[in-house]
Amino acid sequence: MNIFTDNSGRLQPVWAFVLSAMLSAVVFQLCAWLAEAVSGDHVLISELLFRSSLVLVLLGLYSWLLATADHVGEHRLAAMGLPRRAGAFRQWATGCVLGFALVLFAIVPILVVARNIHADIHLSSHALLRLVIVLIVLGAGSLAEELMFRGYPFQRLEQGIGAVGAILVFSLLFSGLHLLNPGATPWSWVNTTLIGIVLAIAYLRTRALWLPWGIHYAWNTTLGVLFGLPVSGMRIFNVVIRTTIQGPKWLTGGSYGIEAGATGAAAVMIGLAVVAKWPFRPLREPQFSLPAETIRPQHSPGIQS
DSSP states (O other): OOSSBOTTSOBOHHHHHHHHHHHHHHHHHHHHHHHHHHHTTOHHHHHHHHHHHHHHHHHHHHHHHHHHTSOOOSOHHHHTTOOOOTTHHHHHHHHHHHHHHHHHHHHHHHHHHOSEEEEEEOOSHHHHHHHHHHHHHHHHHHHHHHHHHTSHHHHHHHHHHOHHHHHHHHHHHHHHHHTTSTTOOHHHHHHHHHHHHHHHHHHHHHTSSHHHHHHHHHHHHIIIIISOOOBTTBOTTOSSEEEEEESOHHHHOGGGOGGGSHHHHHHHHHHHHHHHHSOOOOSSOSOSSSOGGGGSOOOOTTOOO
């Protein structure tokens, strides 16, 4: 064993994290540049190309790393946190329900006390087409962020320094990236860090990305599409409904949205309690060092996994 590899020739966990994080950053930037170059001024098309291509490239990148750095020959999707087992869709759907409920909890008090609420509704064939694109963008975008921040790099760092350290590092990276969004504030940074912790614990409780992906997707979709509010300061998802709320910034979060407000923080804390205490069932073994057979999907009679 040396500083870079263990006795079996596998890359040491911390170095695997460093390598995967660096490559992820390069992939992120390249996909963003290419999408912008192809789409020009068409923002939604750019987002569609960027986020969809990012998912595909990240899946390929992490699959390659699992083969070369970890010697995982089979079931690499399961190894990176996407096991196709019975219960996977249920966990994703549970995450969607939880994400929707948390946003609803955060928004209702604002609707009660806000001074002025105005919603513009656009219903046309063009708006419906944009809605379909937005739903794809939100699905691909949330999956891409889960792959980057709770997927292979997170899992390898967890193996190297433990769960607490990995949660701290990636939650800060997650919130740090969101500081680049329009209207970001110190409070949005705190709340986004807490959201990162919720999503990381959701992964650790299930050893799969289905639950955090569902929470992430439903949170963004409920905010941006259903209620027409900013999603981390971004308004491009308000294609059918665009809502403006006037009220104290500490409550509404201002232009950044509820993720920078007090009710958003309360909703995140409730989410933290739920993912920490709810009896979720793990879908995968946590260790990378186990043989490939241990992460092979197990079939139950009458169930297609």
